[in-house]
Amino acid sequence: xxxxxxxxxxxxxxYGDAKVLHGLSFELKQGEVLxxxxxxxxxxxxxxxxxxxxxxxxxxRIAFKNEVITTLVANAIVAKGIALVPEGxxxxxxxxxxxxxxxxxxxxxxxxxxxxxxxxxxxxLKEKRNAPSTSLSGGxxxxxxxGRGLMSNPDLILLDELSLGLAPIVIKxxxxxxxxxxGNGLTAILVEQDVTRALASSQQFLCIQEGRISLEGAPHxxxxxxxxxxxxxx
Amino acid sequence: MIWVNIIIQGILVGGLYAxxxxxxSLIFGVMRLVNIAHGDFIVAAAFLAWVVVQATGLNxxxxxxxVVPLAxxxxxxxxxxxxxxxxxxxxxxxxxxxxxxxxxxxNGLLEVFTADSRKLNAGVIETxxxxxxxxxxxxxxxxxxxxxxxxxxxxxxxxxYNTALGRAFRAxxxxxxxxxLMGLDxxxxxxxxxxxxxxxxxxxxxxxxxxxxxxxxxxxxRLIFGFEAVIIGGLGNLWGTLIGGVILGVSQAIGAQxxxxxxxxxxxxVFLLVLAVRPKGxxxxxxx
Amino acid sequence: xxxxSTPASRAAAIxxxxxxxxxxxxxxxxxxxxxxxxxxxxxxxALASLWNLLAGxxxxxxxxxxxxxxxxxxxxxxxxxxxxxxxxxxxxxAGLVAVLLAMPVGKLVFRLQGAYFAIGTWVLAEVFRLVAAxxxxxxxxxxxxxxxxxxxxxxxxxxxxxxxxxxxxLALGAGALALVYGLLRSRIGLALTAIRDSxxxxxxxxxxxxxxxxxxxxxxxxxxxxxxxxxxxxxxRVSPDAAFSVNDWTAxxxxxxxxxxxxxxxxxxxxxxxxxxxxxxxxxLGSIYLMILGMLAIIIMLVAPKGIWGFITHRWNxxxxxxxxxxxxxx
Numbered sequence: 001x002x003x004x005x006x007x008x009x010x011x012x013x014x015y016g017d018a019k020v021l022h023g024l025s026f027e028l029k030q031g032e033v034l035x036x037x038x039x040x041x042x043x044x045x046x047x048x049x050x051x052x053x054x055x056x057x058x059x060x061r062i063a064f065k066n067e068v069i070t071t072l073v074a075n076a077i078v079a080k081g082i083a084l085v086p087e088g089x090x091x092x093x094x095x096x097x098x099x100x101x102x103x104x105x106x107x108x109x110x111x112x113x114x115x116x117x118x119x120x121x122x123x124x125l126k127e128k129r130n131a132p133s134t135s136l137s138g139g140x141x142x143x144x145x146x147g148r149g150l151m152s153n154p155d156l157i158l159l160d161e162l163s164l165g166l167a168p169i170v171i172k173x174x175x176x177x178x179x180x181x182x183g184n185g186l187t188a189i190l191v192e193q194d195v196t197r198a199l200a201s202s203q204q205f206l207c208i209q210e211g212r213i214s215l216e217g218a219p220h221x222x223x224x225x226x227x228x229x230x231x232x233x234x
Numbered sequence: 235m236i237w238v239n240i241i242i243q244g245i246l247v248g249g250l251y252a253x254x255x256x257x258x259s260l261i262f263g264v265m266r267l268v269n270i271a272h273g274d275f276i277v278a279a280a281f282l283a284w285v286v287v288q289a290t291g292l293n294x295x296x297x298x299x300x301v302v303p304l305a306x307x308x309x310x311x312x313x314x315x316x317x318x319x320x321x322x323x324x325x326x327x328x329x330x331x332x333x334x335x336x337x338x339x340x341n342g343l344l345e346v347f348t349a350d351s352r353k354l355n356a357g358v359i360e361t362x363x364x365x366x367x368x369x370x371x372x373x374x375x376x377x378x379x380x381x382x383x384x385x386x387x388x389x390x391x392x393x394x395y396n397t398a399l400g401r402a403f404r405a406x407x408x409x410x411x412x413x414x415l416m417g418l419d420x421x422x423x424x425x426x427x428x429x430x431x432x433x434x435x436x437x438x439x440x441x442x443x444x445x446x447x448x449x450x451x452x453x454x455x456r457l458i459f460g461f462e463a464v465i466i467g468g469l470g471n472l473w474g475t476l477i478g479g480v481i482l483g484v485s486q487a488i489g490a491q492x493x494x495x496x497x498x499x500x501x502x503x504v505f506l507l508v509l510a511v512r513p514k515g516x517x518x519x520x521x522x
Numbered sequence: 523x524x525x526x527s528t529p530a531s532r533a534a535a536i537x538x539x540x541x542x543x544x545x546x547x548x549x550x551x552x553x554x555x556x557x558x559x560x561x562x563x564x565x566x567x568a569l570a571s572l573w574n575l576l577a578g579x580x581x582x583x584x585x586x587x588x589x590x591x592x593x594x595x596x597x598x599x600x601x602x603x604x605x606x607x608x609x610x611x612x613x614x615x616a617g618l619v620a621v622l623l624a625m626p627v628g629k630l631v632f633r634l635q636g637a638y639f640a641i642g643t644w645v646l647a648e649v650f651r652l653v654a655a656x657x658x659x660x661x662x663x664x665x666x667x668x669x670x671x672x673x674x675x676x677x678x679x680x681x682x683x684x685x686x687x688x689x690x691x692l693a694l695g696a697g698a699l700a701l702v703y704g705l706l707r708s709r710i711g712l713a714l715t716a717i718r719d720s721x722x723x724x725x726x727x728x729x730x731x732x733x734x735x736x737x738x739x740x741x742x743x744x745x746x747x748x749x750x751x752x753x754x755x756x757x758x759r760v761s762p763d764a765a766f767s768v769n770d771w772t773a774x775x776x777x778x779x780x781x782x783x784x785x786x787x788x789x790x791x792x793x794x795x796x797x798x799x800x801x802x803x804x805x806x807l808g809s810i811y812l813m814i815l816g817m818l819a820i821i822i823m824l825v826a827p828k829g830i831w832g833f834i835t836h837r838w839n840x841x842x843x844x845x846x847x848x849x850x851x852x853x
Contacts, residue, residue: 054411074414083415090412094404103405106398107417152417268637270585319824325636329583330780330823337773337816341809454768458648461641465634495663499652502645506630509642513633 004066005030005187006051006156011060013043013050020046022211023060028156028204033182034189035202035219037231043211044191045087048158051189052084053077065155079107083154087161087191089145091133098129100144104151111153112184118147121180139170146174146181156187163194175201195231209233235369240487242366246376248483249383250445252476253438254460255467256387257431259475262464264403264427265321267328271336273457275432278339279305279439280448284352294354294444295378302436309432313425321424336453343450354443379441383479386434387472393430394472403427455498462505468515477517481508531843545692549685557688561756563798564695568749569771570778570790571698572742575705577776578785579714580735583636586643588772589627589650590620590743592765594750596654599760602672609676610690613751620747624740632736644768651766665761673758687755694749701745703787703843710734769812780819783829787843792831 006028013021020043028034036044049055051062053074062070069077078084083104091100101118119126122143128136133144142162149157163171171194178201182188192198199205199219207215207230215222215230254276261267269275279301286297316335320327356375363371394400402423406413410420442448442456459482467478482501489500508516527535548560569587577583597616602609627646634642655663677683705711713734750771754760764770774797782793797815804811826833 052415054414073419074411075417075419078415078417086412086415090409092405092408092412094408095401099401102398103401103413103416103418106402148416266636268641270640316820316824324827325581326577326583326784327823327827329637329640330776331820333585333773333776334816334820334823337769338813338820341812341816344809345813454644458641458645461638462645465638465642495652495656499649499656502649502652505645506649509630509633 003030004028005032005064007061007063008051009061009063011047011050011058011062013046013055013058015046015055015057020211021050021058024208024211024213026206026213026216028187028189031185031187032204033187033202035198035205036189036191036208037195037198037205037227038208038214039231042208044208045160046211047208048084048160048189048191051077052082052158054084078152078154079109081109081153081155082158083149083152083156084158085145085149085160085162087164089141091141091144091148093132093134095133096130097125097133097136097144100133101125101147101151104148105153107152109153113150113153115151118150121177122147137170138166139173142166142170142174150181154186156189157182158189158191160191161193162190163192163197171197195227199227207231235367236491238367239370240491241484242370242372243376244484244487245480246372246380246483247487248463248480249376249380249476250438250441250479251459251463251482252383252479253379253386253434253441254456255463255475255479256383256390256472257434257438258457258460259464259470259472260390260434261427261431263470264407265424266407267317267321268332269317269431270329270332270457271339271453272332272435272460273455274336274339274343274453275305275435276439276442276456277448277450277453278343279432279436280354280443281343281347281352281450282436283354283440283443284347287354294356294440295359298437298440301440302433305432305436305439306429309435310425310429312432313428314421317428318421318424340450340453347450349449349451351447351449352443353447354440356444360444375444379445382437382441383476386437387476390430390434391472399426459501462501465515466505466508468518471515471517474515474517478515481516534843542696546689548692549681549688554684557684558756559798561688561691563794564691565749565753565756566775566778566797567695567790567794568698569746569775570782570794571702571787572746572749573772573775574779574784574786574790575702575738576742578779578789579706580738582735582739583640584643584739585640585768585772585776586631586645586647587742587746587775588766588768588770589643589647590624590746591750591753591771592647592650592654592760592762593620593623594747594752595754595760595765596657596660597747598751598754599666599668600660602675603666603669606675609672609751609755610686613690613748616751617744617748621740621744624743628736628739628743632732632739647766647768647772651762654766655762661761663762665759665764667759668754687752690752690755694745694752698745698749699787699791701741706787710737714738774815777815777819779829781822781829783831783833785828786831786835788835789829789831793829796830 004027009025011021011024012019024047036047038044046055050058053072053076058070060070061068064080064082067080069080092103095103098115101115124140125143125147128140133141136144162174175197190198190202203218205216205219206213207227209230210233214233215227258269258272261269282304283294283297283301286292286300287294316331317328320331359374359378363373365371394403402418405416406418406420406423413420463478463482464475465478466481467474467476481504485504486497486501490497545560548557552560573584573587594616597619598609598612601607601612601615631639631642631646654660660666673683677686706714750765754765778793778797779790781796782791783789800815804814822829828836
């Protein structure tokens, strides 16, 4: 099936000696937005780290564009077309806004995103292009982090907790931008504490509980109670 | 007038000390590594230049065209094959491995070149000078050495803040895991940093060899001078390192004038004084 | 049942006692050359144990311990020459002088972190050496020999002089081991182990890390100076370059600890034995021997960072000087 972009089979992953993921399997179609929900410590960030190669201690099979990437390291995986916008933004404090963005395009993949198109999307960043990234507000920093991820022109973007530490009004702004970001066929996985917002922004969802998938499907196929039961494990 | 002369000569020697220090400062900035064998690499570079001069008859200053690329290639390999595997949370492995390298280098040089001291002969430039004031003359060689030091530091500064490699250095130093997500392999970035460091080491080694006699056991002393310049100037500030080198050079020149036995001691004491009064150095980097 | 001792450690204690008794009697069974070799062995055992305490347990990697070795030597020679003090009494005084000096010096070098601390201690040792070279009454740069009259005050006969110097070496070697062992079994030892394993965790336990480190630094300086004063008696002279030699009193010591096993009590013992064996067979190679030592240390650091002893304990889980507790499950 050629429209499967990412397929994860029986993924198990460890943090040190602690097993965090207990055999996850799912598939993601080209152009789809998948919401990944689950309580704290369920394994959402671990799943992201496993996919993008930051976590090496894992078994199972991860295939991207029909190529097995399970054992590749992060710097090779980003070149294949998977970008992570990490939790907490993780901007480089020694780099200016523009330098952070340029570094995002370091792997040199071709595509729609360039400094110019990022600045069109977030005009404020052009204004602050030479400012140290740490001098920006939280929301602006999140824009840099998203822009930096897009600069690698990925086929799949992993968005981890975009709303973390941001004011509600800022969160709304960022989510209003989301269709523009993933509108042109980009596939995305979205981790978000705010379940309602996550489900509203996606076509599919995956609920993880203690390292196992407890519910999956289209958001509208389930009732709120069913989802919260899967979320809290009741 | 004698003191003006002493201070001017001290400033010019300070350029050499800044050259000793620049590489040390660079790799500490990028990967928090302190290379105990740094001084021994400077001396080894002087010996390498000596071999090149013997083989080709080149002027030692021109031998840099050969010595610098060789040193850079060596630095890249050293980092890639040995030092990268020592880096981690524990500071012991890199310290002890470079300490072992220091002993190996000193004794290896002794084995190959014997304990005889040698010198690189750069010709008339060594003794030529021009008068600036009555009783004060500036030698072309010390002046060249100082200009090269300023150029090297300017070059490193430019590279650090205006090039893709410099961006990679800063990003990896900030957060190597996130840098990995940008496709930056820290081991390669570190190898480039060490290559650059060894390039500067080669320049320092050639100037060391042209300025004075050298032997296999001079390394630790050069490491200490470089280290003192870094700390006096303030960690993470390359221009501060240049000023640190100058302060060290002037202190030593003044000490030597008072009593020849106090030359090196005076430098150490000024260093300790700075450490006591301004532990972060005179010009620490202001973190944003 | 929770115990400290193991069959291996109990056997080791008995062997150690027997060995100590045999070594104590060495002046009567050993030739002068044997006594010298054993004395030198004790010097390196003591220096290695002390450096290991500093670097292996508190993370203070000093490459400047030769400062205190040389200081001890100079203090002993000066005291016995100018005050006529019995050299054996000068030994603890040398230790005391080093403690008093290490207190301000420690404050200064503690301003440097990690690897920079290492080079800072080296600078200080250089300062000590250069200052010693300026002291003209002590022979300046060429140093000075202990006058025969001073040696005569120690003991009348050569036999007793050699025996006394040897016993001093034995006392310091065994004393350094006992100090490290005792310290690690005490509450401070718990603190030290906690610091080694995790600075952040021990800070949250309320351990005053900096004070413990500082205290260890000062104590090690005092003990190191006592070993230094012994060395001046063994060599019957001091000179700046020999007494403050970074190679003799720090480089070899570091190699011994790294090869033997850093952060273990047994490591320095194993390392010293290996060092003397290697020296016996390879010292004729001169500088190549030193290169082999350096390479060995690098390889061990890269392949088995806990050294030969660490490798052995990992493989067979034995401990001759148990400082921790172990749980035995009885049926």
